[in-house]
Amino acid sequence: MAGRQTGRHRRPPEEQATYREVFAVGEFRALWLAQALSFVGDQLAQVALAVLVYDHTKSALLTALVYALTYLPPIVGGPVLSGLADLFPRRTVMIVCDVLRAGLVAIMALLEMPVGALSALVFLTVLLGTPFSAARAALLPDVLEGDRYVAGSAINNITHQGTQMLGFLAGGAIVAVVGTYEALALDALTFGASAVILIGGLRPRGAPRRRERDPSGLWRGTQDGVRLVFGDPVLRSLVLFAWLCAFYVIPEGLAAPYAATFGGGAVTVGVLLSAMPTGMVIGAFLFSRFVRPANRLHAMGWMSMLACLPLIGAGMHPPVWCVVVLWALSGVGSAYQLAANAAFVAAVPASGRGQAFGLAQSGILAGQGVGILVGGAAAQVLGPETVVALAGVLGLSVAAMLTLGWNQVRGGVIAGMRERVEPVVVAAPPAGDDELSGVSRSAPAP
Numbered sequence: 001m002a003g004r005q006t007g008r009h010r011r012p013p014e015e016q017a018t019y020r021e022v023f024a025v026g027e028f029r030a031l032w033l034a035q036a037l038s039f040v041g042d043q044l045a046q047v048a049l050a051v052l053v054y055d056h057t058k059s060a061l062l063t064a065l066v067y068a069l070t071y072l073p074p075i076v077g078g079p080v081l082s083g084l085a086d087l088f089p090r091r092t093v094m095i096v097c098d099v100l101r102a103g104l105v106a107i108m109a110l111l112e113m114p115v116g117a118l119s120a121l122v123f124l125t126v127l128l129g130t131p132f133s134a135a136r137a138a139l140l141p142d143v144l145e146g147d148r149y150v151a152g153s154a155i156n157n158i159t160h161q162g163t164q165m166l167g168f169l170a171g172g173a174i175v176a177v178v179g180t181y182e183a184l185a186l187d188a189l190t191f192g193a194s195a196v197i198l199i200g201g202l203r204p205r206g207a208p209r210r211r212e213r214d215p216s217g218l219w220r221g222t223q224d225g226v227r228l229v230f231g232d233p234v235l236r237s238l239v240l241f242a243w244l245c246a247f248y249v250i251p252e253g254l255a256a257p258y259a260a261t262f263g264g265g266a267v268t269v270g271v272l273l274s275a276m277p278t279g280m281v282i283g284a285f286l287f288s289r290f291v292r293p294a295n296r297l298h299a300m301g302w303m304s305m306l307a308c309l310p311l312i313g314a315g316m317h318p319p320v321w322c323v324v325v326l327w328a329l330s331g332v333g334s335a336y337q338l339a340a341n342a343a344f345v346a347a348v349p350a351s352g353r354g355q356a357f358g359l360a361q362s363g364i365l366a367g368q369g370v371g372i373l374v375g376g377a378a379a380q381v382l383g384p385e386t387v388v389a390l391a392g393v394l395g396l397s398v399a400a401m402l403t404l405g406w407n408q409v410r411g412g413v414i415a416g417m418r419e420r421v422e423p424v425v426v427a428a429p430p431a432g433d434d435e436l437s438g439v440s441r442s443a444p445a446p
Contacts, residue, residue, distance in 0.1 A: 017147040030201020034194035039163040041190030048183035073127035085135035097132035102191035109184035134358035154288035161277035246367030247395030253372030258384040279331020287335040296339035301403030306333030311392025
């Protein structure tokens with residue numbers, strides 16, 4: 001665990017942080033390693049579950065249904081369960097969720113069961129990921145302040161997309177070598193290892209909110225979260241920028257039929273699926289390392305339009321290499337989410353951070369699920385190229401409207417950042433106080 005540091009000056013928000021500085025924070029290393037382990041395990045589990053269900057049922061519909069369960073739980077329970085990250089210590093929430101998920105996946109690995117029982121366990125496992133993700137997202141700003149948070153978010157994004165690329169290219173081969181049940185066992189081990197890392201790498205903090213811990217309290221917290229996010233023009237604009245991904249995620253859902261238009265098989269599908277994550281990795285690196293913090297807020301609207309604009313080119317029926325380039329450019333544009341995320345953190349009160357993040361994440365997953373579903377249905381009639389082009393047109397139109405609204409409130413966000421430029425000397429608090437380990441905390445804007 002990182003040691004305390006005293007007399008440390010807060011980094012001005014206008015100064016860019018380096019990845020080396022971010023990895024120097026011990027608590028971030030613990031969060032990142034736990035996340036990376038979970039990502040790798042989840043990639044193996046997704047492939048293993050698909051193979052397992054199809055081997056048992058020989059039904060593409062049931063296989064797709066089990067995969068769809070990875071979208072449903074956060075939509076159904078996300079806005080409510082994410083409030084646990086504000087009612088209980090966030091470290092505790094993450095550890096308990098990891099332990100429970102390890103147990104559920106271990107049951108899937110050890111016992112043969114019908115598809116219905118397997119689906120129920122998958123549902124519960126994914127549902128537990130909602131309070132975990134909300135707690136992790138709410139804790140990260142306490143671990144990394146200022147531009148370190150943006151750099152840390154970029155590292156997490158690159159890690160996520162990198163594991164996706166590796167999963168698309170190597171997941172099937174690994175499952176073929178070790179077996180489906182063995183792959184599920186490895187996923188259970190990653191959850192257990194994540195819990196151990198969090199226990200050793202994060203220091204205890206108290207619950208951010210004092211409230212009666214009952215179901216009605218969670219429901220009231222959900223209502224408070226909705227009012228908090230949509231009652232503030234800045235938070236409302238930022239969360240709508242996050243939900244814009246519902247448009248530019250549609251091509252990934254149509255990768256298989258799109259590849260079929262070129263006469264391609266699994267290799268072409270894999271190349272198409274890896275295009276956007278590759279672009280996201282490149283965009284996140286460039287945006288976080290070479291664009292100054294205030295300039296990111298200026299560029300956010302244009303970047304969001306870049307995330308949608310290249311997709312319109314699908315309507316011209318370009319060759320497959322050109323489609324890969326266009327999808328990668330869309331991935332580069334999606335790096336605007338880093339700026340939106342950082343501004344969202346700065347604007348939301350710390351006591352409601354878990355609920356606000358949970359609401360935003362549930363909306364993202366709901367938008368992705370609905371977008372893929374509608375896109376797939378439309379592709380049956382119009383063809384995948386036309387649907388991808390229409391998604392680009394609609395997304396570009398929405399992004400342009402969001403940018404116009406954002407330009408009206410952006411100045412206040414930038415001014416708020418600059419008000420926090422003055423350095424602050426942080427004295428060592430007494431043992432047990434809510435001080436940060438290795439880095440001073442930047443108070444969120446009201």
